[in-house]
Amino acid sequence: MAAPDLNIRELLRWTWRQLTSMRTALILLLMLALGAIPGSVIPQDDIDAFKASQWRDQHPKLTPIYEKLGLFSVFDSVWFAAIYLLLVLSLVGCILPRTLVYWRGLRAAPPKAPRNLTRLPDSTSYATGESADDVLARAQQVLKKRRYRLVTDESGVISAERGKLREAGNLLFHISVLVVLAGFAMGSLFGYKGGVIVWQDGGFSNNLTQYDDFVPGSLMQAEDMEPFSFQLEDFDINWLLKGPRKGMAQKFVAHLKYQETPDGEEKEYDLRVNHPLSIGDTDLFLIGHGYAPSITIRDGNGDIARSGPVIFLPEDQATFRSFGVVNAPDARPKQIGLEGLLYPTYANVDGNPVSVLGDDRNPRLSMLAYVGNLGMDSGDPQSIYTMDKSRMTQLTKKDGSMFRVDLFPGETKKLPNGAGSVTFDGIRPWVRIQISKTPGTKVALTGVILGLVGLLGSLFIKPRRVWVRTRREDDETLVEIAALDRSGGGEVETELAEIVALLRASDAREET
Amino acid sequence: MSNTQWESLSVQAVAVVAVVYFLALLAHLIEWAALRKLPNDAPIDARTRTFGRFGFLLTVIGACVHLVGLVGRGMAADPNRVPWGNMYEFVLSGTFMVVLIFLLLRSKFHLQWLAPVVVGFVLVILMVSQLTLYEEVVPLTEALSSPWLVIHVVSAVIATGAFTIGAMLSVLYLVKARSGDRTTGFIGRMPAPEVLDRVAYRVHAFAFPVWTFAVLITGPIWAHYAWSRYWGWDAKEVWAFITWVVYAAYLHARATAGWKGRNAAIVALVGVATLWFNFIGINYFFGGSSQHSYAAPAVVSVSGDSAAVPLSPGTR
Numbered sequence: 049m050a051a052p053d054l055n056i057r058e059l060l061r062w063t064w065r066q067l068t069s070m071r072t073a074l075i076l077l078l079m080l081a082l083g084a085i086p087g088s089v090i091p092q093d094d095i096d097a098f099k100a101s102q103w104r105d106q107h108p109k110l111t112p113i114y115e116k117l118g119l120f121s122v123f124d125s126v127w128f129a130a131i132y133l134l135l136v137l138s139l140v141g142c143i144l145p146r147t148l149v150y151w152r153g154l155r156a157a158p159p160k161a162p163r164n165l166t167r168l169p170d171s172t173s174y175a176t177g178e179s180a181d182d183v184l185a186r187a188q189q190v191l192k193k194r195r196y197r198l199v200t201d202e203s204g205v206i207s208a209e210r211g212k213l214r215e216a217g218n219l220l221f222h223i224s225v226l227v228v229l230a231g232f233a234m235g236s237l238f239g240y241k242g243g244v245i246v247w248q249d250g251g252f253s254n255n256l257t258q259y260d261d262f263v264p265g266s267l268m269q270a271e272d273m274e275p276f277s278f279q280l281e282d283f284d285i286n287w288l289l290k291g292p293r294k295g296m297a298q299k300f301v302a303h304l305k306y307q308e309t310p311d312g313e314e315k316e317y318d319l320r321v322n323h324p325l326s327i328g329d330t331d332l333f334l335i336g337h338g339y340a341p342s343i344t345i346r347d348g349n350g351d352i353a354r355s356g357p358v359i360f361l362p363e364d365q366a367t368f369r370s371f372g373v374v375n376a377p378d379a380r381p382k383q384i385g386l387e388g389l390l391y392p393t394y395a396n397v398d399g400n401p402v403s404v405l406g407d408d409r410n411p412r413l414s415m416l417a418y419v420g421n422l423g424m425d426s427g428d429p430q431s432i433y434t435m436d437k438s439r440m441t442q443l444t445k446k447d448g449s450m451f452r453v454d455l456f457p458g459e460t461k462k463l464p465n466g467a468g469s470v471t472f473d474g475i476r477p478w479v480r481i482q483i484s485k486t487p488g489t490k491v492a493l494t495g496v497i498l499g500l501v502g503l504l505g506s507l508f509i510k511p512r513r514v515w516v517r518t519r520r521e522d523d524e525t526l527v528e529i530a531a532l533d534r535s536g537g538g539e540v541e542t543e544l545a546e547i548v549a550l551l552r553a554s555d556a557r558e559e560t
Numbered sequence: 561m562s563n564t565q566w567e568s569l570s571v572q573a574v575a576v577v578a579v580v581y582f583l584a585l586l587a588h589l590i591e592w593a594a595l596r597k598l599p600n601d602a603p604i605d606a607r608t609r610t611f612g613r614f615g616f617l618l619t620v621i622g623a624c625v626h627l628v629g630l631v632g633r634g635m636a637a638d639p640n641r642v643p644w645g646n647m648y649e650f651v652l653s654g655t656f657m658v659v660l661i662f663l664l665l666r667s668k669f670h671l672q673w674l675a676p677v678v679v680g681f682v683l684v685i686l687m688v689s690q691l692t693l694y695e696e697v698v699p700l701t702e703a704l705s706s707p708w709l710v711i712h713v714v715s716a717v718i719a720t721g722a723f724t725i726g727a728m729l730s731v732l733y734l735v736k737a738r739s740g741d742r743t744t745g746f747i748g749r750m751p752a753p754e755v756l757d758r759v760a761y762r763v764h765a766f767a768f769p770v771w772t773f774a775v776l777i778t779g780p781i782w783a784h785y786a787w788s789r790y791w792g793w794d795a796k797e798v799w800a801f802i803t804w805v806v807y808a809a810y811l812h813a814r815a816t817a818g819w820k821g822r823n824a825a826i827v828a829l830v831g832v833a834t835l836w837f838n839f840i841g842i843n844y845f846f847g848g849s850s851q852h853s854y855a856a857p858a859v860v861s862v863s864g865d866s867a868a869v870p871l872s873p874g875t876r
């Protein structure tokens with residue numbers, strides 16, 4: 049019964065040795081690089097969900113296969129995790145024993161000189177009239193100055209070593225890889241990120257119900273959300289009216305009033321691109337902007353069915369022509385819906401309505417009107433940016449020709465058939481704010497910085513050993529010096545030549 | 561000087577640079593042609609040596625004018641800025657860095673023989689970019705106007721320049737290692753394979769930490785401020801990561817029995833391919849979908865019931 053037992057143990061040991069070998073690390077690294085490629089070629093769900101679903105529609109045959117392989121979220125997929133977990137395992141298996149060895153060897157004396165120094169590839173010898181003791185004393189001086197640790201044994205041989213920190217750097221670097229991974233994991237497990245659109249004079253308080261979209265980390269708790277709130281007082285923007293980037297906008301500033309806690313002091317902050325607002329561990333970023341026209345709809349009974357700003361989404365970043373939907377489910381006798389475009393700076397170019405600038409200099413709404421049943425009573429959540437038109441009919445003029453609600457601010461348009469009226473009350477900007485909490489950011493940052501420090505040590509500290517042996521021959525002293533590079537990258541000949549030059553320079557001075 | 565004057569100065573400087581580098585290339589080619597049949601150990605005649613020195617001098621002059629071209633780009637912008645705000649400018653800076661690193665390393669590592677390769681490479685890249693990438697000077701988009709642009713991109717440019725030189729050395733290592741013991745001409749006069757391997761390693765060992773600094777430290781810090789996340793697996797980030805991992809593999813390969821030498825050099829070349837693909841390929845093939853694309857048009861993505869309207873995408 050002992051034999052198979054032994055075999056299993058041997059197999060395990062063999063597997064472990066394979067896993068922690070440098071060759072495996074190398075192959076795993078190359079596999080990691082290869083495995084990341086699909087993550088950039090195939091649209092990823094958590095990066096651009098819209099594109100990913102478009103891709104799915106265009107490739108009905110491939111989609112199920114890709115889904116199975118997790119190719120729409122490569123960096124969360126089982127196989128990608130398998131590669132990096134194996135790499136981590138290999139890393140730990142590699143680092144632990146090396147750390148132990150390094151620790152034990154830290155205090156050890158430089159190793160003894162090989163029997164025959166002149167057999168080493170980088171070695172030299174010379175004869176001098178000085179006594180052996182003088183040579184050795186000066187060699188000690190020279191080597192100490194060059195930051196070698198050294199011992200001299202009774203037979204007059206110096207063994208010197210330096211650059212042991214290289215291995216420490218290497219170990220630090222590899223351990224840092226684990227630290228970075230830990231920091232990264234903290235962020236994706238305990239953090240969250242969400243976005244919200246807030247119009248001017250509108251506000252937000254930090255709880256789940258107020259977000260437009262929200263992606264929690266898998267271990268995130270609702271209690272972890274800081275209880276801040278803010279209000280958008282004003283939004284400034286600067287449109288370039290001339291120059292090669294005419295029409296581009298710059299200097300976005302969202303003036304916020306905020307409170308860190310419900311009864312905290314009210315503070316102000318100018319939220320700008322590249323200048324997020326940090327509240328505790330949570331950061332608020334300004335990432336988008338657009339327009340919210342205020343629209344009042346009166347229904348067939350003459351009552352106000354809805355009133356207030358509606359968020360329109362820019363379709364075109366250059367001119368900010370925006371698309372929006374206005375639903376009035378309270379309208380009676382029939383519900384009313386509008387769908388169409390906002391031109392912030394309207395102009396009629398060759399009979400076509402266009403927006404010539406992103407700024408709201410001459411805003412105009414141009415929408416189609418529908419009446420019927422918006423289907424909002426079913427209880428299913430519905431996007432405020434779309435209209436369910438399946439039970440709605442488009443309104444047309446009496447003669448059946450196309451009817452459009454075209455309005456400048458302050459204007460009102462009656463809907464046909466006494467269905468009601470629409471008023472364009474005014475326009476205000478909205479901003480999109482991304483709110484994210486990413487714990488572990490500092491851990492990851494510390495990790496990469498330590499990693500860089502370790503890397504520099506591991507790449508640029510040159511581990512060397514030098515031995516000096518003297519022998520008395522007739523009335524001369526024969527000096528043998530050898531040097532050994534232990535990194536595979538350093539030119540040890542120059543080091544050797546410099547040491548010999550230093551030894552002999554003072555030698556020459558005494559002789560003259 | 562007005563902005564347009566600066567811009568035309570830059571354009572003229574780049575034209576002069578191309579001519580000067582071309583003459584430098586010519587001088588080096590004449591030098592090497594003269595050495596073609598000459599055994600390695602035979603002395604080089606004075607005329608041939610003069611051509612070599614002439615090539616070197618022209619390269620130095622070219623680099624100075626190249627710098628003028630770069631500064632001109634920066635001064636032409638309003639407000640003035642670092643000259644690496646779009647692909648054309650990045651190529652202009654990157655090629656300058658290749659030449660600069662070559663000139664700095666030339667005597668330390670005895671790289672005189674590499675001159676025609678460097679000058680030829682830079683010349684071709686410059687001309688192609690002038691033809692295909694040239695853009696007028698425009699102000700930066702908001703997300704690009706950050707001190708991190710300076711730090712992040714300058715380190716990326718330095719690393720790119722160094723990796724490119726490293727790749728040239730690795731290619732020549734492979735050539736030299738295959739050629740056996742040729743005793744004449746360019747290949748014969750190149751240093752021994754072990755020397756080439758070591759110099760290539762040292763150049764890569766310089767570039768790797770700089771790249772680490774650029775893509776794993778300053779990049780994420782800037783991304784945090786500009787896009788509200790420090791790492792998002794955006795196409796450009798994925799490829800920067802791939803490049804980093806491949807070069808980490810190169811460093812391991814050099815320490816692994818059976819991978820030393822030839823295979824390590826091949827891994828280094830895979831690394832440089834991913835590096836340049838990241839720069840060129842991502843901008844062309846993934847332009848719209850990468851937040852890092854230099855391309856100006858913005859993306860308006862509406863996903864589900866949320867609207868993501870970036871204020872200003874577009875940075876590297």
Ligand code: HEM
Pocket residue numbers: 067068069070073077135138139140142143218222225503506507535807808811812815
């Ligand atoms: C996340 C994965 C890893 C990364 C990014 C990484 C990166 C690096 C880098 C950049 C170096 C270069 C330092 C130098 O040349 O001295 C290096 C060296 C080294 N790595 Fe890794 N490594 C990883 C995993 C591993 C694993 C799993 C092992 C063990 C099997 C390992 C063992 C080593 C050793 C022994 C060296 C020193 C090579 C020498 O003596 O020059 N590494 N690593």
